[in-house]
Amino acid sequence: MTDTTVPSTIALRPDFAAIAAWIHPGAKILDLGCGDGSLLRYLRDTRNVFGYGVEIDDDNLLSCFRNGINVIHNDLEAGLSSFASDSFDFVILSQTLQAVRHTEGIIQEILRVGKEGIISFPNFGYWKNRVQVISGRMPVPETLPYNWYDTPNIHLCTLDDFEALCQQCNARILERSVMNNHYRPVNFLPNLRGMLAFYRFESKG
Amino acid sequence: MQDSKSVGVVIPQFVQIDKPLQLKSGLSLDSYHLVYETYGQLNAAYSNAVLICHALSGNHHVAGVYAENEKSIGWWDNMVGPGKPIDTNRFFVIGVNNPGGCHGSTGPASVDPHTGKHYGAGFPVVTVEDWVEAQAQLAEHLGIEQFAAVVGGSLGGMQAMQWTLDYPEKVRHALVIAAAPKLTAQNIAFNDVARQAIMTDQEFYGGNFYAYDTLPRRGLRLARMLGHITYLSDDSMAAKFGRSLRNGELSFGFDVEFEIESYLRYQGDKFADLFDANSYLLMTKALDYFDPAAAYNGDLSAAFRVAKANFLVISFTSDWRFSPERSREIVKALLNNELNVSYAEITSSYGHDSFLMTTPYYHQLVRAYMDNISI
Numbered sequence: 284m285t286d287t288t289v290p291s292t293i294a295l296r297p298d299f300a301a302i303a304a305w306i307h308p309g310a311k312i313l314d315l316g317c318g319d320g321s322l323l324r325y326l327r328d329t330r331n332v333f334g335y336g337v338e339i340d341d342d343n344l345l346s347c348f349r350n351g352i353n354v355i356h357n358d359l360e361a362g363l364s365s366f367a368s369d370s371f372d373f374v375i376l377s378q379t380l381q382a383v384r385h386t387e388g389i390i391q392e393i394l395r396v397g398k399e400g401i402i403s404f405p406n407f408g409y410w411k412n413r414v415q416v417i418s419g420r421m422p423v424p425e426t427l428p429y430n431w432y433d434t435p436n437i438h439l440c441t442l443d444d445f446e447a448l449c450q451q452c453n454a455r456i457l458e459r460s461v462m463n464n465h466y467r468p469v470n471f472l473p474n475l476r477g478m479l480a481f482y483r484f485e486s487k488g
Numbered sequence: 489m490q491d492s493k494s495v496g497v498v499i500p501q502f503v504q505i506d507k508p509l510q511l512k513s514g515l516s517l518d519s520y521h522l523v524y525e526t527y528g529q530l531n532a533a534y535s536n537a538v539l540i541c542h543a544l545s546g547n548h549h550v551a552g553v554y555a556e557n558e559k560s561i562g563w564w565d566n567m568v569g570p571g572k573p574i575d576t577n578r579f580f581v582i583g584v585n586n587p588g589g590c591h592g593s594t595g596p597a598s599v600d601p602h603t604g605k606h607y608g609a610g611f612p613v614v615t616v617e618d619w620v621e622a623q624a625q626l627a628e629h630l631g632i633e634q635f636a637a638v639v640g641g642s643l644g645g646m647q648a649m650q651w652t653l654d655y656p657e658k659v660r661h662a663l664v665i666a667a668a669p670k671l672t673a674q675n676i677a678f679n680d681v682a683r684q685a686i687m688t689d690q691e692f693y694g695g696n697f698y699a700y701d702t703l704p705r706r707g708l709r710l711a712r713m714l715g716h717i718t719y720l721s722d723d724s725m726a727a728k729f730g731r732s733l734r735n736g737e738l739s740f741g742f743d744v745e746f747e748i749e750s751y752l753r754y755q756g757d758k759f760a761d762l763f764d765a766n767s768y769l770l771m772t773k774a775l776d777y778f779d780p781a782a783a784y785n786g787d788l789s790a791a792f793r794v795a796k797a798n799f800l801v802i803s804f805t806s807d808w809r810f811s812p813e814r815s816r817e818i819v820k821a822l823l824n825n826e827l828n829v830s831y832a833e834i835t836s837s838y839g840h841d842s843f844l845m846t847t848p849y850y851h852q853l854v855r856a857y858m859d860n861i862s863i
Contacts (some may be wrong), residue, residue: 285653311826333826337775341849354818365820473560 297466298479299325302375302401305458306330306488310372313337313396315359315389316379319346327352334371337363360384363392367452378479380404380445381427381436390452394486399457403481406461408441408474425464426478442474449484458483493569495527495576498552498562505625509587509803511636515612523592526547527568530630536863537632538579539623540564541640541647544715544771545763547591547726548845550583551576555685566846573855576863579636587622588614588770596766597698607766609695614770616643616778618649627658636861637661638797641843643771643808644670646778649818649841653780653797659797661861663854667806668814668842669788669821670779674680675809678718679772682711686765693747695766704765709756717756721806721839774809781821787816789824802850805835828856 299322306312314323317336320343326332336354347354357365360383374397376389381404383389391442393400405426406412413455421431429436440448442461449456461469461477466469469477500523509517525548530537538663540550542563551562551569559834568574568581585593588611596611603610627635638659645667651659686692689707693700699710710809729748744750784790803815812833822829834850836842842850 335823335829341835342635343855345849345852347833348830348853348860353828354831355823355829357831365823367818367824370823477544 290455297385298377298403298462298481299479300460301460302326302377305481306332306373306375307400308484309333309335311370313366313371313374314391315345315361315363315374315376316345316382316446317352320350320352320354321484322375322377323347332419361391362423364395368395368433369398372399373397374400376400376402378403378405378426381439383438386438387448390448390454394452394454394484399483399485400454401481401483402445404440404445404478406474406477407439408443409478411464411478412473413475420485422476424433442480446482449482453487454464454484455487456482457485493571494561494565494635495552495569497555498525498527498549499554500525500548502592503626503627503629505622505650507625509618509622509625509709511618512615513613517587517594517612520587521592522584522594522620523623523832524626525550525552525562526583526630527551527581528570528579529776530580530632531863533636533863534632535578535636536626537635538581539627539629539635539651540568540574540581540620541581541637541644542583543624543640543642543644543773544568545712545759545768546644547589548583548585548593549591549602550581564844566844567851567854568826573851574639574853574858579858580624582630584623584626586614586619588774589768590764590767593622595764596695596770597764606696606698609766610654611770611831613773613777615774616646616650617654618645619774620654623647624655624658625653633660635662636863637663637858639663639665640667641665642667642840643775643778646775650778650780652799653791654798656794656796660801661857662797663800663802663857665802666804666810666815666840667818668799668810669781669817671776672814675813676776678809679776679802679820682714683772685710685714686769689765692765697765703760703832705757705760705841708760708763708765708768708861709753712759712763712834713752713756714754718809719840721808721837723806724839727837750860787820792825792827793822795822795825795827799830800854801829801831802843803833804838805838806837808840809840840844 307329310333312332317338323336323421337357339358374393412422460474460481462479463469464478504521506519549562551565554560571576585591589595596607598604600607638648638651645664648662648664652662689704691702692704732747763798780791781788819831838845
């Protein structure tokens with residue numbers, strides 16, 4: 284064997300558990316922008332799911348191979364034409380939405396390919412971000428540790444923004460979960476106090 | 489100098505198969521022989537066998553070197569060996585020359601036992617399905633009931649796919665590299681120009697040139713030159729040769745002037761001495777005929793319904809003969825059948841021949857995939 288040990292990022296990603304809580308055992312999953320494949324591997328090991336990741340970055344693709352998950356090299360921006368309509372129980376977009384150029388298009392594709400979609404993203408309405416903007420600087424939150432000039436994150440939104448987009452895309456929100464910076468649930472003033480947002484949604488048909 | 493990651497000196501082996509090979513064309517070969525090589529050790533459970541399928545002009549000599557010729561390194565030696573991506577410390581790797589070939593297995597240059605003469609033009613047309621059947625006979629001879637993986641690039645990738653359709657229980661993993669679910673019209677056109685070059689050579693004698701003690705060298709040379717161009721990319725040719733002149737200045741004539749001309753003629757000549765013209769015709773025809781979806785009204789997903797293997801599909805960005813789009817068709821059909829599949833599109837400037845190159849990222853991917861195969 285060779286030096287193929289992949290450091291597990293599961294300990295660093297408590298948000299995985301939030302997504303897993305919505306996924307029933309044995310489900311068929313598509314994980315868009317799956318990174319090194321840790322989420323799919325986690326879901327496979329904890330929820331016995333069958334699925335595929337989609338990833339464009341070469342290094343991430345190699346990590347997926349080492350993680351032993353199915354991964355399809357594909358540019359999300361080019362759509363999901365390799366995948367048949369309604370062919371997945373869940374299509375996941377975990378902390379990738381903000382880096383997608385054609386946001387509306389990808390949500391439409393998630394609604395087409397999956398029975399349900401799950402999207403998580405860093406909430407730009409989080410109070411720390413608001414404080415930084417008020418103080419006159421672009422925020423560099425812990426969930427998006429980039430400067431404004433070198434960030435891959437081009438479409439930042441708040442909970443309210445995302446919910447408005449769902450409305451526009453004919454998506455019905457089934458469940459929402461919001462976490463603070465200690466990865467604890469936030470129920471009171473989530474758009475202000477929440478750092479990470481999770482949505483489960485389906486097509487209104 | 490001996491490469492420490494080489495399988496070392498290898499010796500081809502030979503098996504005579506007296507069970508008739510029923511061919512897709514309706515004809516059959518009553519008996520035939522296959523030449524093959526093996527690298528690594530078959531484990532006690534017989535669960536670590538990997539079959540390597542060769543491409544158009546390939547053969548059984550995948551890795552290692554022959555004792556009598558230190559330059560005779562196997563065609564995929566960079567991929568197969570101890571510690572290499574297809575690790576012979578772990579896997580028992582088999583290379584086999586297909587029937588119709590010209591490197592030891594029964595082919596047009598063999599003597600037909602019925603006539604006592606070379607088969608020549610009388611050798612039946614063989615298909616990818618026929619090769620899989622012959623390879624299955626070899627597996628039976630070796631006592632292998634299931635391959636850990638069947639691996640191939642280009643025409644070899646087509647064989648790997650066909651294995652999963654004809655013997656779904658006998659393949660755990662299929663590595664389909666730089667392949668396509670069927671040739672395009674443009675590809676068939678290239679193949680026919682190559683065949684016409686051979687068949688219109690005055691020394692072809694309708695395929696029976698053996699009887700005239702000659703070879704259609706000019707035709708075979710042209711066929712190979714054409715093929716070679718299509719396996720490279722414009723970028724790789726530009727990088728390697730550009731418009732460099734052999735003698736530094738234009739001579740305003742038709743002799744070799746540009747380096748690329750010199751290179752292609754050299755490759756063509758070398759090939760014409762090594763490869764049998766009838767085998768080249770047969771191999772290109774096998775490529776043309778391959779189309780597993782044909783029996784399902786062109787529905788490739790329907791063709792793969794029987795498959796059970798796990799798949800790795802790899803394509804290369806500069807491969808215009810078997811482009812990434814063609815590999816995506818395969819991937820889509822596998823996805824539609826909920827099969828385990830991973831797909832990688834590798835950035836490479838070497839064209840179709842990329843699958844033979846030692847591109848580090850490509851080799852890392854194959855290594856990672858192979859390492860995860862349980863044996």
